[in-house]
Amino acid sequence: MAFLGTLFGLKPAAPERVEKAAKAPIFTRVSPGSAVATPRRYDRLAREGYQQNVVAFRAINLVAKALASIPFAVMQGERRLSDHPIINLLSRPNPRLRGENFLYNFVGYYLIAGNAYAFAAGPEKGAPKELWLLRPDTVSVIEGSDGLPAGFEQQVAGKKQRFDAGAVLHWKTFNPLSDWYGLAPLEAAATSIDAHNEGSRWNLALIQNGGTPSGVLYQEDSDHILTESQFKALKDQVESKYTGALNAGRPLLLEGGLKWQDMGLSPKDMDWTAAKNVSAREIALAFGVPPQMLGIPDAQTYSNYAEARQSLYEDTIIPIAHDIAAELTNWLGPKFGDSVRLVPDLDDVPALAEKRARKFDRIAGAAFLSDAEKRTILGFKAKTGDK
Numbered sequence: 001m002a003f004l005g006t007l008f009g010l011k012p013a014a015p016e017r018v019e020k021a022a023k024a025p026i027f028t029r030v031s032p033g034s035a036v037a038t039p040r041r042y043d044r045l046a047r048e049g050y051q052q053n054v055v056a057f058r059a060i061n062l063v064a065k066a067l068a069s070i071p072f073a074v075m076q077g078e079r080r081l082s083d084h085p086i087i088n089l090l091s092r093p094n095p096r097l098r099g100e101n102f103l104y105n106f107v108g109y110y111l112i113a114g115n116a117y118a119f120a121a122g123p124e125k126g127a128p129k130e131l132w133l134l135r136p137d138t139v140s141v142i143e144g145s146d147g148l149p150a151g152f153e154q155q156v157a158g159k160k161q162r163f164d165a166g167a168v169l170h171w172k173t174f175n176p177l178s179d180w181y182g183l184a185p186l187e188a189a190a191t192s193i194d195a196h197n198e199g200s201r202w203n204l205a206l207i208q209n210g211g212t213p214s215g216v217l218y219q220e221d222s223d224h225i226l227t228e229s230q231f232k233a234l235k236d237q238v239e240s241k242y243t244g245a246l247n248a249g250r251p252l253l254l255e256g257g258l259k260w261q262d263m264g265l266s267p268k269d270m271d272w273t274a275a276k277n278v279s280a281r282e283i284a285l286a287f288g289v290p291p292q293m294l295g296i297p298d299a300q301t302y303s304n305y306a307e308a309r310q311s312l313y314e315d316t317i318i319p320i321a322h323d324i325a326a327e328l329t330n331w332l333g334p335k336f337g338d339s340v341r342l343v344p345d346l347d348d349v350p351a352l353a354e355k356r357a358r359k360f361d362r363i364a365g366a367a368f369l370s371d372a373e374k375r376t377i378l379g380f381k382a383k384t385g386d387k
Helices: 002-007 015-021 034-051 054-068 085-091 099-113 190-208 228-241 272-286 305-336 350-364 371-377
Strands: 072-076 079-081 115-121 130-134 139-142 151-156 159-163 168-172 215-219 258-262 341-344
Touching: 034 054, 034 099, 034 190, 054 099, 054 190, 054 272, 054 305, 072 085, 085 099, 085 130, 085 305, 099 115, 099 130, 099 168, 099 305, 115 305, 168 305, 190 272, 305 341, 305 350
Parallel strands: none
Antiparallel strands: 072 079, 072 341, 115 130, 115 168, 139 151, 151 159, 215 258
């Protein structure tokens, strides 16, 4: 410690101060201030990444809809409860949304912003009556000195409202540069999204300009320079007769010693299709979606679509479903006053049916297991008289 103090020109800390500082970590904002990253960038990420990019749009909806289709079971110890207030709350969180739409929107915010907020409306103590989603760009975290949020503040239409920390569930991704906000998957894929979007815009502009790269008209005979009226007439003629999809392929008639010189690269020279497919695969990678499921050409990583779909569930959907269940359990469980937990019910997921059938066949054919052991492994209660 004395060496470090000498090296940085600092005095060694007193023993009692060191002992106090060691009791808890110090949480501070990393510069540049990432605490305001979500409000500042959410609209741009949502517009460029979700509204204007078909690959990201499809990937986000695919993951969100798959997660919304998985029901949650309420467990108390090892016993599954068929009736519990938490089941009713999640099936109809509020008058506007059903449970599936609530989870769909909740996951959508999470994938676009890296942060998703749910507000529990009801008494300060006890079970909430309704659950509402808060748009990420309207919410900011009130930072606490102990590393936990002191509360949340929402600003909509110039009006501010504060919520207690326990009233809001803040589900966020890991962010190495912020203690308070998550890192948006769209932000990680931003470069690929920009490249993909610019490729689409370039292609559209090329089509609108007759499928011809940009070029220049020039005149070699300097003794007969075009007048301003001649130049304007020529420009109007090119724009009206030689640009646009309907004029594609029409020959350009040049007079007065004019010549045409290409000033851009053709789609073949740019290898435009291959570059756009690479960007699409990188976008799919950011969301954990096999490219084959998004219709991206030359993405035959899996031998068939069923394998790709199974990989999507095992590598992306199921881990996120367990994460949502754990977050909801820690947030809602204490509010209902009993030791219950939420777990995703994967028994009816169609993508896992084939794998589930193979497991049943394998266990059923295990001669060294008793019927009671087989039922236990498969998650069923043992029957009376099983051996």
